[in-house]
Amino acid sequence: MMLVYGLGRSGLGVLRFLKARGLAAHFYDDQPKEAEVQEALALGFTPDWELAGPYEEVVAAPGVPLNHPNLERLRQRGAMVLGEAELAYRLSSTPIIGITGTAGKTSTTLFTAHLLRGQGIRALEGGNVDPPLVSVVDEAEVAVAELSSFQLERIHAFRPRVAVLLNLGVDHLDRHGSLAAYHGAKLNLLKNLTPEDALVYNAADPRVREAAQASPARPYPFTPAEDPRESNLQAALKATQAYLDLLGRPLDQEALSASLQTLPAPPHRFQAFARKGEVVFIDDSIATRTASVAAALRAAPAPIAWILGGEDKGADLEPLKPLLPRVRVVLAIGRDGPRMAQALGGGVEVVAIEEKEGRAALRRAVAEALARLTAGSVLLAPLAQSFDQFRDYKDRAQAFREAVYALGGEPWTPSSS
Template structure:
């Protein structure tokens, strides 16, 4: 096991139960790993502080690589010579799972769609596992009896698949992200497309017909393609028609009111259409789909309404960790926007934000490690202000906004320069907004 995060630890315990001799490698000391996990590493698992050596590689029958650890940290030549397979926890979980699998990936929206689709499935099938990159590792479902698994899948997880074959695979979008992990956009996009690699004619691919990068790569998809589109009607698939979301399959046409949705923004209409397409191909009845759509309140830190102060509405979109997410967020607001953005610089191009900001925003408040580069790349689009903290950014945004505006915290960056994760960052934003005077 390479990497002692939660997915690596769950995988280690699974293999230990199966009788394997397990060694857990991590670059952190054992004490730090155990603090992070919240419990000790069992004595039956050998713990090594450091990277895997060539000698260890030659003595290993299987390597399970945690998604946060790049393959370059492995002694790959030695593993190739030994013929040792390198899987991820997703692959291990799939090989130990007895039911059907619906997998959801995309640069943005995958947690929302996974949760929504999982809820739809749980209303019909008695034994549904919901997890993956969303939180609960897929390997934790091993040995259980399940009808379906609905799993969120990241590009990092798709790097290490071998036999992974979802019956239903959903690709929401592909926009620039993780430039600190991949040498170029093409490599990142190809990794995302890996979700379809092992599918066959009996499987289903739910794909975004409006996404140029997705559409350009569909020829290689071997399964039945079900497109969804916000922008145009489709002969078959899911599309928007006025206030309706329409599912069309041959002679079947079903309508789902957009007004059912409690979550705001065009991106959530798009997410709902993807979930509808997947659910119907999983055999979930239309009435159940409608019940789930109307009950779904969204996830924290995804365009989450926080509070209205002096006629200005504040929204927490801390999960907006890339430019594509911010673009989708801005599209969903007809009101003038004051944007708060910035964080750890992942090396992405911020210039695609220029035109949407010019059209929709009153100002942008920039903070974090990326703020100076963001200021250079966004110069001339809207008034730009720099803040030294999230508290200062919220105060400046409140001063810039006018009655009827919205203030949106959608960073376009990861959180690791100032916070542990996007959840902590979103909670701090919420707390600061709640302290604003009436």
């Protein structure tokens, strides 16, 4: 018997995937939401709130740490803990292109799927980017999977036909405990590759290059550009070429040129979406790493009301301190926002948003920003995970937009000014 541990986007996707195959499973969630439980029940699955088991396999959602006491107990009773990517690989024959890295994986995933579709291949993206991988793998000719370290730490036999390793930086130290453990999870992408597979990798990152040189897969190195978007496109072009090579098909240059004119933009990445008078509202909810937030603080019109906080991942605040002269006020939300804001040091006003509920917190943050600004920008660049107050970064972004419109913001894009 199988247990699906954790509902939400991933767990419900897994249940739908199992139902399509007529496979039985129970489900469990540490903090069950009524709507999600009802959907699981409607799919024909039953809960096991006591974790009575026994279970041979436990499909754990990415948000559930591998060292969770319940998972430890289930392992001790003989269960193998795996994730959505492993399940998709085991139960579907669709080839997978797996993409990971500390930065750039969402854009690279979207670009790769887009370029392959331009070559006449039914490529569908999923995984860490919507929708779940299990929701697209059966419909695709090739599935292009964005894979986080949380997903990769729970794979066993998973073997992508094309692996893409973009970079190895610093992230999620709160979850993995050390940089070595975080990098080890990322490098799981490569562990089952064979000479029949392809490996696209960043030749300028020494840790990536060392791992690639030890892999038996066919190498497709790329040299990153100074512009991150261009780097991600370089990786996507190499991934596209690598998959076509596996198929024995030539690259259609004319189709490629057309695809390059219509590249998709990742959602909630430094999007100016509204304004009120001379104040611009910028949604960068996906910015949870220091480098991304630094780029946002440099690019947003000053003075900035900066919405910061959530669940701290162990972010390095030092590189952000030189940018604080551009900031009028820090609006600290969520579990760790006030502590993170205080750690930035003096010289900038900090308002601790005490509302615990996420949407109420963002309404208060936007109101506090508008009370202090007559020009400039209100920037949501949280430098932290969203799970203390929201379902995910997309839910956080939607709540921010709702708050802005409720307080008088009007839809706007830079091109419309």
